[in-house]
Amino acid sequence: MNHTQQTKALPMIRRWIEQIKEHDVREVAQALGMTMKRSRSISPCPGCNAEKRGSSDSRGPIGARPDGQGWKCFVCDRAGDGVDLISYDVHSTPLRTLNRDQFDDVRKRAADLGLCTRDDIASKILPVSNTRRKREQTKPKVEDAKNYNGPFKWSDSLTDECINNLWSDDGQAVREYLLSRGFEDRTLKAWKVGALIVRDRNGKTVEQYVSIPVLDKHEKPVNMRFRSVPGKCLHCDGAGCRRCDQGEVKKTYRRAPGRPTTLFGIATLTEDHDKDVIITEGELDAMALWQLGFREHLVSGTAGAGTWADEWLDTLEPYRHFILAYDDDAAGDKGAKSVADKLGRDRCSRARLPHNDAADCLRNGVSEQTMRDVLDAAQPLLEAGLVRVDAFADELEDLVQNPGSLRGLTFGSMGLDAALGGLRPGLIVVTGDTAAGKTSFTNWVGLEQGRRGIPGMMTSFEQRPIGQVQKLLRAEMGGDFTAFTENQRRTALARLGSLPIYLLDHYGHLEFEELLRLISYAVRRRDARWVIIDHLGFLVDGAEDERRGIENAVRKLAMLAVQLEISVILICHPNNLSISQQRRVRISDLKGASAIRQDAHVGIVLERLLPGRGVEHPATAVHVDKCRSEFGLQGARVVLFYDPEACVYADTWEQTPMGSRH
Ligand SMILES: [Zn+2]
Ligand SMILES: [Zn+2]
Known part of the structure; x- marks a missing residue:
């Protein structure tokens, strides 16, 4: 079996290749500086350098497949997908012929062109096939969003419309609310904050929201968060209705359906991975810190909802240290702990703010210097902290209910379980x-x-x-x-x-x-x-x-x-x-x-036992030369039968695939 066959039989699909393939080959060609010609054709061919399809055919030599997933040169017959196009551009040969280093060159080139992510830590750990990763990914429900026609519906002009609202008479209540929280106009403008006004059929204003766009790396709005403005419920004029809490507007967060869930504040991240990243619980907290003078490395989870998306964690992974400026309450403790577990507790510190959250600090006039001191004094999360004995009640119950949990995980062999x-x-x-x-x-x-x-x-x-x-x-x-x-x-x-x-x-x-x-x-x-x-x-x-x-x-x-x-x-x-x-x-x-x-x-030593000498079938002796566990047996010797074709071990020969066939 030669190498190509192996690769074909077992496709190891890498994430960066998948990322490139998400682009139409014409996008890839354009990124490579090639020219788009009429009828989905492209010029020149990176294989034969032809610029035209023929002397009387002015189309580009390369034709792109209608689905955008492949291309072919009509002059030299070379063909491939978007990744091959880059491979031809870099090494004049298709991807499958490249060695490891050349392979990396293609990835680097693609990353430079923004077609895939750089070689990051996440890309080094692969599932056995790509199926699992796909299932974990959270894709926005595009279909639902298409059918959605409510007030939070996204459009490319939504950000501007909301900004106009905020600075017009319509936005007065929202403006006053933000002012009461201590936000200055320059902050609201810098973060493109606006107001969403919801009216009923008669044109009467019934709901008002602060609109906070989620900006991508290039500060382009890609999503929108809405926070209700507190006060008297306008649906019922304070009389009390199903939408409110005894006449008062409920604190609610909404977002534009079907939009990407970008990390809030991603544009403030620089390439300086040694500089601390401050993580707040909500968008307004991040904006409050910005107003206090913190301009870089300021990101936020999404207040009021959900866990951290994998993509956000991937974005933060290269940074060395994080300061969690979460609310000083039970929910804040829980949120901080959960994000620290994902980012690594050894890399996280928790800041104890003088008021409940950063936005409250702003309203209460906390100075920039005080805030810097507080963030500098952030405490490592590694320390276990003091807990009362009854905090272990659940764990103790577990032990009583499942005495087996005192022991380790099963190996899938009773012999090994007993010995170790x-x-x-x-x-x-x-x-x-x-x-x-x-x-x-x-x-x-x-x-x-x-x-x-x-x-x-x-x-x-x-x-x-x-x-x-x-x-x-x-x-x-x-x-x-x-x-x-x-x-x-x-x-x-x-x-x-x-x-x-x-x-x-x-x-x-x-x-x-x-x-x-x-x-x-x-x-x-x-x-x-x-x-x-x-x-x-x-x-x-x-x-x-x-x-x-x-x-x-x-x-x-x-x-x-x-x-x-x-x-x-x-x-x-x-x-x-x-x-x-x-x-x-x-x-x-x-x-x-x-x-x-x-x-x-x-410490275990494996010794192969050949059939005929003490055993009738291929087997392996496992010698337990060392075992610190009180549940194991130092000095034990366990014989496992070994199926040499399947490379499977079992307590009995009949339990191996080969043994079970006879
Ligand atoms: Zn060609
Ligand atoms: Zn009401």
């Missing part, structure tokens, strides 16, 4: 000689967790993710996947893609600190509970003092595992001592063994 007390948080070192099947074993462990819905990440520095996908597919299909039909393969891959297993899209050397960052990202953003690292050697590659490098890596991984409460499964290759001494590998054979013995929570 289940898969528990901590550093698990896996070793064994070259043929012992360390990678197959850890792949199987990961797949079993994924099948149980426990999210996790696999990293391999020895193979591209496609190699790992093949191993997983083999296990999923119970054998050689090339023996199945393409349809069966696609179905199996879709099944794998629906599992919460993420692959680190990396190959070769990776800075150790970067790996730690990626792991904590996977835990925060993908809820990973386990991580497989294949293998230790790559983490200390190029270290001046290898032994010290190993000690450092092992210690940090063990600490991270405890801190994040995840299982870190680390493959280590042994030295050759066991071969010369003609015995099985031991944990003590590993380089840096003293650190591993001291810091690893579990």
